[in-house]
Amino acid sequence: GGTATAGNPTSQASFAPLATSVPAGTTITVGDPSIRVALELSGLIKDLDGTNVKFANISGGPQTTEAFRANALDVGSVADIPPIHATWTGLDVRIIASAYRQDAVNHPLYELGVAPGSGITKLEDLRGKKLAYSPGQAQGALVLRILEKAGLAQDDVKLIELPSTGDAYSSALSSKQVDAAPLGGVQIKRYLAKYKADGATTLRHGLRDDPGHLYSPAKVLADPAKAAALAKYAEAWGKAQRWIEDHPKEWLEGYYIKDQGLSAEDGQYLIDAAGKRDVPTTWTEAIERHQQTIDLLAREQKKPQLKAADLYDTRFEAIAGTAFAAAGKGGAA
């Protein structure tokens, strides 16, 4: 592994084994807004008593890495692309917990929005079409993976660089500035609701785009006190995932409606789309899939190779998964 800009990444071996108790006075800053709500709604927040957990409303790749650099955040919640980019930009990070979706192919985060009248009905039809592409974002990586799956090279389509802020993609699609663009979450529903009558459709890409990770800077993980606190948080995080799974009503009410200001209908749509959660106790498979993504990105975006395994802190491998499973058996608080 390692890259030109990565300096000398801490090796896994240099991490001391996790302590079982968190030293008093340890504080961690957590950027994991939705789980914070889950912890509060479920009362699991009590599990963290004794650990000083400060929540910051920060999530997503760019924001969490910026905050890591500023030492303003100890752990963040992202998809699979940000840890890769962080490493490429010289920030040594490690994943400490991962959650996936069961039957992920049928519960994708993103679908490919198709502009009215562009005649795309299967991925192969993308040849020669205009695709919205945002290189730094997860959607960008997804576009590259979709092309790979369709057996197309970048040159076979026209990639239109466009940041996916707000409803920019939906606007670009409806005004036929692009033929296809990845849409995520409620945007899928809204796009169809608005433009289905005009002939707009969406296309399932049939890829797994479900990884969700907690990740931390290696610098933080090298601090035994913080590492212990993070382990405790990972455990609570696993339980919270289970609680969300088991309490869709409360989750809809407490998170989507009250916290995020969505309508019940939209919230329910998101819950249904997410399907069942999967928090594995081993990462082997996930690391393999992660490696494929890295290989693709390294090739298509001309970046140095990385070993996906180097992105994971194996000390944490079983923590979240075990908690998730245990909470399921015992029934959450």
Added chain:
Amino acid sequence: MAAHPGGLTAVATNAVSVRNLIRGFGPKGVLNGVDLDIAPGEFVALLGPSGCGKSTLLRALAGLDHDVKGSGVITVPDRVSVVFQDSRLLPWDSVLGNVTLGLREHDAESRARNALAEVGLAGREKSWPHELSGGEQQRVALARSLVREPQLLLADEPFGALDALTRIKMHGLLQDLVALHRPAVLLVTHDVDEAIALADRIVVLDHGRVATVRTVTPDVSTAVDAAGHEALRRDLLADLGVVGTSH
């Protein structure tokens, strides 16, 4: 004509006619019913203590007091030219540009150059106003009114910043202009001698009203009638409240 008040046949023959002019600022009345007529080609001098409303009257005649409270009937000709109390040169235009301002004739520039030469400022055409002395600025303002052919010339102390000799020269220029185009003239001045030398009629404003009107005959004006000249002078000074000084 800007307005035609009914019922007064005299008005039609006058260049300027002011009837019952009332003006005031805030609570304070300034003009309390001024009546004034000026015949075409007539030269009227306006005297009065500082702050009595001379400039207010001129501004009313020039149509510059839209927002000032008051009433009255004013008739003035179409082409009115004003020399302001401050010389009021556009700071961003050259001396020449200031003189030609608003002139549409094609020979405007050469006429402006002539006028500038006449007021003793040949060679200063390209100067900025701020490069001129106080008297020079006033002369530019004078040149600006000289190149025009107004039917009514309103001049608010146009010679205030000039020395005796320059002033006499400027009097000459003004008289030439008057002789040539015969505009009606209303000249505000603080110099009684100047008023006598230039005007056909002298009006003294006081307490917002026309207090006295004195006619000046050519003999008195040119001091051919030295005694009449001296008497008029004394009378006017008395009108202005000055008594018993030799000058």
Added chain:
Amino acid sequence: MAAHPGGLTAVATNAVSVRNLIRGFGPKGVLNGVDLDIAPGEFVALLGPSGCGKSTLLRALAGLDHDVKGSGVITVPDRVSVVFQDSRLLPWDSVLGNVTLGLREHDAESRARNALAEVGLAGREKSWPHELSGGEQQRVALARSLVREPQLLLADEPFGALDALTRIKMHGLLQDLVALHRPAVLLVTHDVDEAIALADRIVVLDHGRVATVRTVTPDVSTAVDAAGHEALRRDLLADLGVVGTSH
């Protein structure tokens, strides 16, 4: 004292001493070597044609010509007060604020009110400068210099926009001030009578040099010596280039 030129013992006793003062703008020379002394308490009037450099000289004395080309040696007292040719009131300050500007004494305001009353502007303390007539603005500027106790008063045509009566009153005020604090005074004026009435000495500037200096005795000044008065008057007008007019 701002400067102390060597070798001249006379300077120490003079309030103002100017030696070989040279000033010019661009290619044009304005002052070509002016020498002038003013004793403490002396009242000097400065006459000269428009544009001859009177204001330039005053600005040099006031230390306002940092960027003007030239040389010479100037000595002036510390406390110099200036009445500018334009009345130069701060447009954003009230009349009262303009008069008290820079005064540090605790009774500044009441003194300023008195000064305003003396120049006939009682009750106008709160007006904005733009609400005043030309003469009123000039009187505020005068009041501003009256409330100060300068060692040197430089006044550039401070009475230009005033009618005869007001002007006489202002003369009186200025004379009172002079009698009280005995500042050296350099007064620019275009009015020969005014110069004679007020000054101890009259200096005529021409072609950038001091052309004539005439002393005024009290008898001549007050016209007790009427013939001397009239002769001086004629001489001064001749100095200014005016010949053979009665006034």
Added chain:
Amino acid sequence: MSAAPVLERPAVEPHLDPALAAGEDVRPTGRRLGPGRRRRLAWLLGPAALLALWTLASATGLLDPRILSEPWTVVATAGELLADGRLQENLAISAQRAGLGLFFGIVVGALLALVSGLSRVGEALIDGPVQIKRAIPGLALIPLLILWFGIDETMKVLTITLGVFVPIYLQTHAGLRGIDLRYVELAQTVGLSRTAFIRKVVLPGAMPGFFLGLRFAVTGAWVSLVVVEQINATSGIGYMMELARTYGQTNIIVLGLAVYGILGLLSDGAVRFLERKALSWQRTLAG
């Protein structure tokens, strides 16, 4: 119509006398080149026209509601958000942030402008860096700001401050550099001290410029919220809009824009009102 007999010392000044005020008033009707008298509430015309246009276009279907929500939808949304208190809360938080940022921005901008405007050394040191600062895209500075000031309120207020101080600085600087030299000379001859000079001449003289800067600053402060409230915020209208954007809630986005528009109009109006009061000494084309 000859001169009416008027009392020698009228009880009422003639120009205020109702009897005379009703008298004939014929003035020379020269063309007026200025814009004429200010009319109250006329400023509402433009926004009202805009609103009417929007409503009309929506009602006739010219404007696709999928692109821009209809005004009534936005009003309904506003009603809902007001009813459950979210709009007020977010507004209050945002107002606090904007207010603090504005305050510091004004202080910093005005001080820097004074130092740089009144001394050549100050100018040499300050002016260049300020020009560089404003030439650098604000978004690019955010990572550095996070680095130095964390992700909490400090950083948010500071970011607003950094955005706000620039127009204040530039305008105040230009305003005071534009002060007529004649008044500076006057200040010198009446022996004003440096502080008195600043108080009596510089500040009032730079006031018109300052107020213009303030107009940029107030809207600037509101607009900055869009950026800063994306970073570790859980409230504020910027956050509200960001959230709506994530979930594609067009009606809330448009409501947010409307709120920005109204806030902008109101703050700008407030500054202009203050300006008119503070600059009543001016006699300009503005009338």
Added chain:
Amino acid sequence: MSAAPVLERPAVEPHLDPALAAGEDVRPTGRRLGPGRRRRLAWLLGPAALLALWTLASATGLLDPRILSEPWTVVATAGELLADGRLQENLAISAQRAGLGLFFGIVVGALLALVSGLSRVGEALIDGPVQIKRAIPGLALIPLLILWFGIDETMKVLTITLGVFVPIYLQTHAGLRGIDLRYVELAQTVGLSRTAFIRKVVLPGAMPGFFLGLRFAVTGAWVSLVVVEQINATSGIGYMMELARTYGQTNIIVLGLAVYGILGLLSDGAVRFLERKALSWQRTLAG
């Protein structure tokens, strides 16, 4: 020292005579309240200090190069990008976009300012909407602009135009509203036509304001590139920086910021130079 004998008609005017110019010059040394004389190149001091600080902090390790690249790295990067032509190309494209946007922005802003400044009806209709426009965050308008104008050059230039016209409008409007009423009266009495009034009084009088607006506008145009060149662009410095950000090329990002800073300084300097030439009639504190 008594008056030296001077010729009656000197060959050289005395104040230009070298012999006399070397003569004694003792002037009253009253305190000078203005900032004093402008010194050439003094404006470089601040940026130079900034650069020195950056170099020093980098050299001593105070500034982590992962956060802000060292100046020498940036210079080296600039060298590389210049050598392979990327920097020039991107700059040229960006300059073209910024220039077009600037041009249209100036025209639109100045015209609107004239209409709104010179008539109350124009003001009522135009001013409010402009205030609303500037209160609405630019980023929020992008989806609408994409919708209406696509994602090609038109939309990019238009976005820049929309950003640029606001300061031009505001400043020109304020500038012309600030014209001394006395000059308007003068214009009326010399019978200026409406167009001559605009040409002779309004435009020159509003010039100082316009130039200040232009200073905001030029940097504004450059800064807008960051946003517009993210949309369907394959060239331009905004695009170059966005790409570098995606791939974490800190040195290119910092180079981009440096380029922005230099462009900002230069464009601002150019406008100020023009301003000094055009406003040489002013006698202000600026000296």
